[in-house]
Amino acid sequence: MGLPRPPVFLQKILILLHVTMCVVVGKTMMILFPNAMKRYILKQGEKSRMNKNPKFSYENWGPTFFSFKYLLFVLKVKWKRLEDEAFEGHPAPNTPVVTFNGEVRHLFDFIQDNRPLILNFGSYFSSVADFLIIYIEEAHAEDGWAFKNNIVIKNHRSLEDRKIASQFLQKNNPLCPVVLDTMENLSSSKYAALPERLYLLQGGKVTYKGGVGPWNYHPQEIRAILEKLK
Numbered sequence: 001m002g003l004p005r006p007p008v009f010l011q012k013i014l015i016l017l018h019v020t021m022c023v024v025v026g027k028t029m030m031i032l033f034p035n036a037m038k039r040y041i042l043k044q045g046e047k048s049r050m051n052k053n054p055k056f057s058y059e060n061w062g063p064t065f066f067s068f069k070y071l072l073f074v075l076k077v078k079w080k081r082l083e084d085e086a087f088e089g090h091p092a093p094n095t096p097v098v099t100f101n102g103e104v105r106h107l108f109d110f111i112q113d114n115r116p117l118i119l120n121f122g123s124y125f126s127s128v129a130d131f132l133i134i135y136i137e138e139a140h141a142e143d144g145w146a147f148k149n150n151i152v153i154k155n156h157r158s159l160e161d162r163k164i165a166s167q168f169l170q171k172n173n174p175l176c177p178v179v180l181d182t183m184e185n186l187s188s189s190k191y192a193a194l195p196e197r198l199y200l201l202q203g204g205k206v207t208y209k210g211g212v213g214p215w216n217y218h219p220q221e222i223r224a225i226l227e228k229l230k
């Protein structure tokens with residue numbers, strides 16, 4: 001597939017340089033042109049459901065952009081994406097997940113015959129959708145890139161922490177099973193799912209790979225595919 005990719009450590013360094021540069025530029029722009037940047041960030045927010053929550057104003061999340069914690073989180077997301085093993089038309093990674101009873105299952109255990117399975121990766125910040133929700137690490141942990149006026153959840157140090165965090169999501173009555181990523185975060189890594197992402201699996205293959213949330217998380221794309229399958 002085209003040019004050979006540079007070694008991982010080199011890719012990581014290039015990503016580090018790129019992210020640092022973007023954050024420095026972003027921060028500078030925010031100081032010099034706060035109003036223009038606010039408009040720009042709000043416009044980005046429109047692509048997600050971020051602006052739709054009336055309790056959650058720009059002041060709660062906008063100013064956290066381009067902070068040091070933001071940099072660390074974006075870096076983690078981009079580095080993690082190098083571990084991506086899920087590609088459209090290719091076999092889907094059958095990674096382990098944990099049920100609320102503590103049983104270890106695998107994603108394929110949730111596939112019935114040839115029916116498509118939607119995977120909805122996310123943490124508390126993601127919205128609730130259909131089928132299988134895989135609770136992965138927190139995008140806006142209190143001890144990470146935190147937003148104000150958001151629910152307080154720290155980075156999970158154990159599976160028990162993750163289970164407790166996912167109970168906030170359970171309270172919203174998702175209409176489908178919720179399972180937890182294991183503490184090795186294999187589901188999150190192999191599907192490059194952080195901070196949130198949608199997939200459609202069918203016949204053991206990845207048939208749809210959604211964009212990376214929150215900006216490119218579009219459940220309506222899944223709906224369009226399912227309509228065609230009817």
Ligand SMILES: *[C@@H]1O[C@H](CO)[C@@H](O)[C@H](O)[C@H]1NC(C)=O
Pocket residue numbers: 136137138155156157183184185
């Ligand atoms: C998985 O994610 C959690 C944060 O939710 C972190 O504490 C843990 O170290 C991660 N595990 C690995 C193997 O990186």
